[in-house]
Amino acid sequence: xxxxAKRPNRVRPAAFVAPQDAPSHDAFLEIHNVSKRFGxxxxxxxxxxxxxxxxxxxxxxxxxxxxxxxxxxxxxLERQSSGRIIQDGRDISNLPPSQRxxxxxxxxxxxxxxxxxNANVGYGLVNQGLPKAQIAARVQELLELVxxxxxxxxxxxxxxxxxxxxxxLARALAMQPGLLLLDEPLSALDAKVRVDLxxxxxxxxRRLGVTTIMVTHDQEEALALADVVVVMSKGNIEQxxxxxxxxxxxQSAFVADFVGHMNLLRGTAxxxxxxxxxxxxLQLDPNQVEGLTGDVLVSFRPEDVMFRGLDxxxxxxxxxxxxxxxxxxxxxxxxxxxxxxxxxxxxADLSANMLRDFGxxxxxTLPLALPRNRICIYPGxxxxxxxxxxxxxxxx
Amino acid sequence: MSAQDIEATAGPAFPSIDRGxxxxxxGVLTGVALLLVFVAAPLITIFLKSLQNDxxxxxxxxxxxxxxxxxxxxxxxxNSVQIALTVTVIACGLAFGYAYxxxxxxxxxxxxxxxxxxxxxxxxxxxxxxxLIYLFGNQGxxxxxxxxxxxxxxxxxxxxxxxxxxxxxxMIMVTxxxxxxxxxxxxxxAMGTSRWRVFWTITVPGARYGxxxxxxVVFTLTITDFGVPKVIGGNFNVLATDIYKQVVGQQSFSMGxxxxxxxxxxxxxxxSVDRIVRKRQVAQMSxxxxxxxxxxxxxxxxxxxVFCSLVSVFLIGILGTAVxxxxxxxxxxxxxxxxxxxxxxAIDPNGWSxxxxxxxxxxxxxxxxxxxxxxxxxxxxxxDTLPFARGLLHMLAMIPMAVPGLVLxxxxxxxFSTPTNPLSGLYGTMAxxxxxxxxxxxxxxHLSFVTALKQLDxxxxxxxxxxxxxxxxxxxxxHVPICLPLILNVAIYLFxxxxxxxxxxxxxxxxxxxxxxxxxxxxDDVGDQAxxxxxxxxxxxxxxxxxxxxxxxxxxxxxxxxxxxxxxxx
Numbered sequence: 001x002x003x004x005a006k007r008p009n010r011v012r013p014a015a016f017v018a019p020q021d022a023p024s025h026d027a028f029l030e031i032h033n034v035s036k037r038f039g040x041x042x043x044x045x046x047x048x049x050x051x052x053x054x055x056x057x058x059x060x061x062x063x064x065x066x067x068x069x070x071x072x073x074x075x076x077l078e079r080q081s082s083g084r085i086i087q088d089g090r091d092i093s094n095l096p097p098s099q100r101x102x103x104x105x106x107x108x109x110x111x112x113x114x115x116x117x118n119a120n121v122g123y124g125l126v127n128q129g130l131p132k133a134q135i136a137a138r139v140q141e142l143l144e145l146v147x148x149x150x151x152x153x154x155x156x157x158x159x160x161x162x163x164x165x166x167x168x169l170a171r172a173l174a175m176q177p178g179l180l181l182l183d184e185p186l187s188a189l190d191a192k193v194r195v196d197l198x199x200x201x202x203x204x205x206r207r208l209g210v211t212t213i214m215v216t217h218d219q220e221e222a223l224a225l226a227d228v229v230v231v232m233s234k235g236n237i238e239q240x241x242x243x244x245x246x247x248x249x250x251q252s253a254f255v256a257d258f259v260g261h262m263n264l265l266r267g268t269a270x271x272x273x274x275x276x277x278x279x280x281x282l283q284l285d286p287n288q289v290e291g292l293t294g295d296v297l298v299s300f301r302p303e304d305v306m307f308r309g310l311d312x313x314x315x316x317x318x319x320x321x322x323x324x325x326x327x328x329x330x331x332x333x334x335x336x337x338x339x340x341x342x343x344x345x346x347x348a349d350l351s352a353n354m355l356r357d358f359g360x361x362x363x364x365t366l367p368l369a370l371p372r373n374r375i376c377i378y379p380g381x382x383x384x385x386x387x388x389x390x391x392x393x394x395x396x
Numbered sequence: 397m398s399a400q401d402i403e404a405t406a407g408p409a410f411p412s413i414d415r416g417x418x419x420x421x422x423g424v425l426t427g428v429a430l431l432l433v434f435v436a437a438p439l440i441t442i443f444l445k446s447l448q449n450d451x452x453x454x455x456x457x458x459x460x461x462x463x464x465x466x467x468x469x470x471x472x473x474x475n476s477v478q479i480a481l482t483v484t485v486i487a488c489g490l491a492f493g494y495a496y497x498x499x500x501x502x503x504x505x506x507x508x509x510x511x512x513x514x515x516x517x518x519x520x521x522x523x524x525x526x527x528l529i530y531l532f533g534n535q536g537x538x539x540x541x542x543x544x545x546x547x548x549x550x551x552x553x554x555x556x557x558x559x560x561x562x563x564x565x566x567m568i569m570v571t572x573x574x575x576x577x578x579x580x581x582x583x584x585x586a587m588g589t590s591r592w593r594v595f596w597t598i599t600v601p602g603a604r605y606g607x608x609x610x611x612x613v614v615f616t617l618t619i620t621d622f623g624v625p626k627v628i629g630g631n632f633n634v635l636a637t638d639i640y641k642q643v644v645g646q647q648s649f650s651m652g653x654x655x656x657x658x659x660x661x662x663x664x665x666x667x668s669v670d671r672i673v674r675k676r677q678v679a680q681m682s683x684x685x686x687x688x689x690x691x692x693x694x695x696x697x698x699x700x701x702v703f704c705s706l707v708s709v710f711l712i713g714i715l716g717t718a719v720x721x722x723x724x725x726x727x728x729x730x731x732x733x734x735x736x737x738x739x740x741x742a743i744d745p746n747g748w749s750x751x752x753x754x755x756x757x758x759x760x761x762x763x764x765x766x767x768x769x770x771x772x773x774x775x776x777x778x779x780d781t782l783p784f785a786r787g788l789l790h791m792l793a794m795i796p797m798a799v800p801g802l803v804l805x806x807x808x809x810x811x812f813s814t815p816t817n818p819l820s821g822l823y824g825t826m827a828x829x830x831x832x833x834x835x836x837x838x839x840x841x842h843l844s845f846v847t848a849l850k851q852l853d854x855x856x857x858x859x860x861x862x863x864x865x866x867x868x869x870x871x872x873x874x875h876v877p878i879c880l881p882l883i884l885n886v887a888i889y890l891f892x893x894x895x896x897x898x899x900x901x902x903x904x905x906x907x908x909x910x911x912x913x914x915x916x917x918x919x920d921d922v923g924d925q926a927x928x929x930x931x932x933x934x935x936x937x938x939x940x941x942x943x944x945x946x947x948x949x950x951x952x953x954x955x956x957x958x959x960x961x962x963x964x965x966x
């Protein structure tokens with residue numbers, strides 16, 4: 001059903017994507033038509049994707065969307081049912097993990113509990129038969145890189161979760177891999193540690209320039225870290241783009257709903273390029289319509305709801321009845337009901353000084369507008385991200 | 397192969413050979429092959445044998461018809477079931493009370509009582525039967541207690557086997573009663589429920605799976621035990637002694653096979669019930685349950701103290717009687733103490749060699765068994781190839797638990813004594829004793845290892861592959877050290893069982909590989925009961941020493957690894 005909600009003319013999953021500041025197109029990892037089935041379950045459907053050397057890519061999606069399967073296929077930990085994977089010009093499709101070139105960090109840290117931090121980080125180096133002094137120097141260098149210069153003699157059990165994950169990162173980098181794979185590396189950590197470590201990982205990746213793929217279900221994490229975000233759903237790529245593109249210009253209802261906060265209301269597209277919600281008609285930008293008619297989802301972000309600077313020329317003006325206000329610190333999020341919307345409720349963000357100036361509270365009514373250039377419509381009438389954020393849907 | 401070579405040749409058309417994968421592929425296949433040869437093939441042979449006459453001609457179900465038309469043999473079946481049911485009721489009752497006292501009361505000396513309850517595990521099952529003869533036999537010390545009833549027969553068998561199965565049942569019951577959710581008891585108390593009602597509505601239902609499981613385990617252990625009825629059964633025949641008489645006495649292999657298959661039946665049933673019950677028991681205890689801690693209650697604690705003391709007196713009394721019997725010059729006529737009965741060479745020039753044979757057999761069993769079973773479990777749990785073969789390996793590893801020792805021994809006789817079998821060279825050697833003992837106790841060890849390996853992070857193999865370290869090196873450097881206390885535990889488990897087992901070995905020993913437990917049986921058979929007791933005591937002493945050694949070694953292992961072992965895995 002999410003396929004129906006997608007606008008085929010806008011999706012370019014196999015597109016050549018690069019961070020804006022990349023000097024040249026230099027494909028490091030090419031994924032060609034990779035599919036994976038587990039029995040009857042189709043985990044990946046014909047995935048094609050190209051990743052540039054030195055970029056930080058995030059696979060973002062809800063659980064079960066195939067992002068981890070794709071990462072494991074790249075590592076060789078899961079063999080794809082069909083398709084090819086080419087890393088740095090070498091076809092690695094059928095190579096076992098030990099003959100591929102990657103370092104990996106897991107959510108569970110996966111540190112060897114009976115070995116010291118030094119032995120963990122140097123685990124691969126020892127096996128290469130390098131001289132002891134050289135290993136010790138390299139391990140120390142790595143530990144300094146992850147800001148744990150004096151933890152070498154400790155055992156993992158003596159470290160906090162964040163520290164253990166740093167050690168895992170150092171271990172993954174020890175063999176100077178061409179590709180760093182991160183499987184939900186921050187998900188097991190406390191919120192504060194998560195943000196700190198996320199920042200450090202970004203710095204480290206920039207400094208080393210190692211091509212990095214991170215799997216996450218946390219869209220905030222993906223937007224903050226990635227050069228390129230690959231949004232996935234049900235074994236398909238929904239959108240590939242910079243965090244800004246994915247946020248500002250979601251190409252499907254799924255992406256719109258999954259990335260950031262989005263109001264999605266059921267409506268009907270009209271032949272004249274407008275959209276009806278209940279008994280109301282909203283004006284849209286002409287490029288939104290593109291021949292769509294019938295059931296659509298009308299989307300706009302809570303922060304795009306306008307309360308100030310409304311004048312006679314402003315489109316889509318409505319009277320909003322504030323049902324409730326959640327105080328969220330820097331701003332507040334209001335649940336707004338509009339006459340004629342068939343009972344649908346949407347969310348709108350109010351800045352702290354708006355609250356003061358207007359004296360907004362639950363029960364008040366105030367004029368607002370939905371800017372026509374901030375509204376997107378998508379075919380279909382069902383939300384697909386599985387994260388129903390407002391109860392308006394259920395009431396409608 | 398250097399990196400450049402790989403780059404030049406690798407491609408979809410040339411699936412590359414990976415040493416790690418090769419090792420695990422070979423490991424899985426070797427494991428499957430070993431278990432097919434040493435578990436599946438002998439069992440198939442015994443099945444085929446039951447359909448042939450003694451000269452090897454196929455006769456269909458004739459043997460079974462013959463069996464069920466023989467009044468004597470049917471009587472044995474009836475006797476066996478009767479004994480098994482009686483022991484099940486008595487042993488489960490005693491063990492439930494004992495386990496309840498250990499887990500749900502504040503009775504003093506609980507640790508000591510727990511240790512005493514383990515005494516029977518250290519001895520061959522024959523020991524209790526010999527001791528019972530000294531206590532209640534024709535010249536028994538306290539035979540008046542039986543009010544003229546003879547101990548040679550059902551009474552002796554029931555008492556002897558109850559002693560032997562007690563620790564096995566107790567362990568299951570303790571486990572079942574340990575997993576109680578305190579919240580249920582608090583809720584009941586808050587509603588003013590009577591103790592009696594709490595017991596029947598919360599305690600018993602909570603432990604019901606353990607009770608069912610224990611019941612089936614006792615039933616099977618009883619019906620398949622050979623030592624006790626052999627020594628004390630007199631003219632009271634049971635299935636286990638029938639097999640022995642058919643095969644060793646009358647050389648009727650086909651009839652032996654028939655009785656063997658009949659013995660297999662309760663064992664398989666019990667095994668299946670146990671599997672189902674175990675799954676339920678796990679699901680029953682939710683993650684949020686609060687462990688139950690008993691509160692002191694004078695009357696109850698005292699009553700259970702008396703009860704446990706009585707049971708302990710029985711357990712210690714049996715062992716003590718055996719020790720006494722081994723030291724008395726000539727019961728009941730000369731009561732002076734002597735060590736003469738320990739001079740086994742006086743009866744048989746090779747008397748002591750059966751003891752050293754047992755040590756050798758147990759040591760090999762512990763060593764080879766632990767290594768093979770650990771590797772098998774490792775490949776089942778951690779190999780990333782051949783999912784079907786790994787499933788098969790796991791299935792084959794579960795079979796031995798459902799096979800009574802006597803049946804296994806008989807199956808080995810049939811399979812390995814066939815001259816056309818290329819492995820027939822093993823017949824009559826120490827190797828076949830070791831193999832049969834490893835197989836006999838394979839399942840419990842396998843399941844312990846699988847459980848422990850499951851708890852290790854499932855990505856260790858992926859991490860080590862990414863670091864270009866072959867999986868087997870990581871197994872040696874990470875998995876083995878982490879599992880070391882359990883590995884030691886399994887080795888001791890195999891050692892102790894190898895020291896005390898009679899059932900499989902009784903068909904497989906040769907004169908120069910006679911074991912101590914078999915020597916006990918044979919000496920008792922010819923009336924040398926004092927030396928038989930002495931040999932049984934030698935086995936107990938060995939078991940106790942090994943057990944103490946394990947405690948010391950485990951303690952030092954844990955002390956040395958305490959820096960990284962944040963919770964005890966032993």
